[in-house]
Amino acid sequence: MLKPAKPSDFSFFYGLYMHPEINPYLLYEQMSEESFIPIFEDLLHQKVLFVYYSDEQPAGMCKLVPQKHRNAHSFYLGGVAIHPQFSGKGHGLQMMKEILEYAKQQNCRRIELSTAAVNEKALRLYERAGFEREGLLRNYTWFRPENRYIDEILMSWLDKEYFDKL
Incomplete structure (x- = not known):
């Protein structure tokens, strides 16, 4: 079950x-809890954080950011992760299905994301969930621990039922 995050999360x-x-594979470098608090509070304030539950236990997370103006039919999906304790049990695909269902309920017609080109597990998951590759962002993300840049793959999901009716 996908639910909006709350302060207790x-x-x-x-x-x-x-x-x-x-x-x-995520946006933020390692940091202390104290340093992460304002980031978390800002994301809570924006109402873009979600928790995926399995049997009432938090098992995964994501950010789902609605776009504005001419892109108001789109969401940006980021910060997707399943806790390693729940990994390999189908929770990633189930969470993606729930994200897509939530997006449709919000009249979203497109979801876009990017993921590290080396993150083959995520690429397989997104493709299984119906996302398609759209492009490559070369040397897009700076990975400080390894002193290198990482390419990102752009992907999107389209509400094909909606677009097929146009």
């Missing part, structure tokens, strides 16, 4: 964002 989000297996 801080430890879960911090733990996932800073988890050594997950952090290299």
Whole structure:
């Protein structure tokens, strides 16, 4: 089940964002809880953070950011992660299905994301969920721990049922 994040979810989000297996693929460098608090509070204020639950336990997270003006039919999807304890059990695909369903309920017709070109597990998940590759952002993300840039793959999902009716 996908639910909006609340202040009491801080430890879960911090733990996932800073988890050594997950952090290299997300936006923020390793940091202290104190440094992460204003980031978390800002994302809460924007109402873009979501928690995916499995049997009432937090198992995954994402950011789903509505776009504005001429792009108001689109969301940006980021910060997608499943806790390693739940990994490999179908939760990633189930969370993606729930994200897509939520987006449709919000009249979203397009979801876009980018992921590290080396993150083959994420690429497979997104493609299984119906996302298609749209392009490559070369040397897009600076990965400080390894002193290198990482290419990102642009992907999108389109509400084909809606667009087929046009």
